[in-house]
Amino acid sequence: MLVSSSVGSPRAHRSGRLKIGVYGAGAIGGYLGLRLGARAEVTLVGRPWLANRAAELCAVDLEGQRHENPVRVTTDAAELAQVDVCLVTVKGRDTAEAGSALARVLRPSALVVSFQNGLRNAERLRAALPAQVVAPGMVTFNVVVESERCFRQTTSGPLCAGRVLGSGLGTLERLEAVFGGVGLPLTLSSDIGNLQAGKLLLNLNNGICAATGLSIQASLLSRPARRAFSACILEGHEVLVRSGRRPARVMALPPTAIARLLTLPDAVFVRAARPLFTAHPSAKSSTLQDLERGRVTEIDELSGEIVRLADEAGLSAPANTEVCRAVTALTRRAARAPLTPEDYLTPEALLERIQRQRHRE
Incomplete structure (x- = not known):
């Protein structure tokens, strides 16, 4: 039509x-x-x-x-x-x-x-x-x-x-x-290629939000979710550098500094992050929006890109691999029926999976 x-x-x-x-x-x-x-x-x-x-x-x-x-x-x-x-x-x-x-x-x-x-x-x-x-x-x-x-x-x-x-x-x-x-x-x-690499690291929160069902604001107010995001950034940064890229600063701080900031206690993080980033309460990652609509997500272009580059460089990417697995499982489930809150992982469960996989490797 x-x-x-x-x-x-x-x-x-x-x-x-x-x-x-x-x-x-x-x-x-x-x-x-x-x-x-x-x-x-x-x-x-x-x-x-x-x-x-x-x-x-x-x-x-x-x-x-x-x-x-x-x-x-x-x-x-x-x-x-x-x-x-x-x-x-x-x-x-x-x-x-x-x-x-x-x-x-x-x-x-x-x-x-x-x-x-x-x-x-x-x-x-x-x-x-x-x-x-x-x-x-x-x-x-x-x-x-x-x-x-x-x-x-x-x-x-x-x-x-x-x-x-x-x-x-x-x-x-x-x-x-x-x-x-x-x-x-x-x-x-x-230097748009390195800026895109820096943005990709920040976009890794898309998978965190999708796996947990959290809005962007809620994910940043959850320390376990932030720690999972931090692990994905640091892992992704190493993979990108080993692949010949130099991820550039997209926000006020470089990606690795943002990763360290994310692990701080809630009260400290909120005070430090407020000048750097603004999020409306309704903000949802595009990956989570796709899941909610029963659509195929872009996780392969985000966390999946880190996994692919790691494989090409002979490295492992356990944190981003776990995020991909979680989102892929939810995508299959969403294709059968609308997702419910119980279908998503808690931030604690996602962080535990990431830590367990990292210890294995």
Whole structure:
């Protein structure tokens, strides 16, 4: 089924504005597109429910301000044929399919930016889109979709893209200006690979939240959950370094310092972490959101990436392996019936599994 709808004033779709497409407009893609609609001509390509709700969509930033900007919403990738920029926000497992679909419709001059989790998606898109310039990017904040209408930013964090050379640079700088104009500063970096590695370490909390069923805020208020997260970060950092990467600082502290901070007693951690990170009580990791909807998760792109790199380097990754096992088991269970609170591990049980596996190895 192909659905196409527009929301907002047609005056927004005037010449001279950057034409931006968002392919895979879920939580992150929908939020970015709705924010960018204030300064650009935006087309969102997503599921039918998104197009059916087009007139009701809004974005809410971390301060609670609503943004209701004109965008075009469709299920048909062909409507991206004239865009200057295409933001790809699909799950990692869908990247190859997305690249194939976009190869049929994008102009050679279109800039493609991968705003996806994991380390390999820009490479996958380049393989599928040899005629286009592909820039890796990263979104470090969290978004939840409320009632299939409201895209709410629920955590703080920067937005980055890799600086490209040649013909795509001018378009990337125009995109940077549009992001800045809507209050979402986009940092262009020549070290995006190491920034993505640093972000991957922070994203390992996705698996902790999914395995335990905890919101992001609740996971950070649970010392056992934090200790499990810390173990995953330190293990992942060693694996990434041994694999030739240098995970860069994404937040105010480098990943290893954050790992040490996580193990502190609750009262000390809360005081120390408050200036570094903001999380809305409703913030849930994307992996937990997928479990709750009975969908396949991205755990293979997160904790699974650490396990894969460890195997390639002849190392072990017991903490991240245990998280993968727990989330995979829950994914199978969720495919049969909606999960209940009793299905999830307690933070204490997850930490115990990690410690037991580490002692074995």
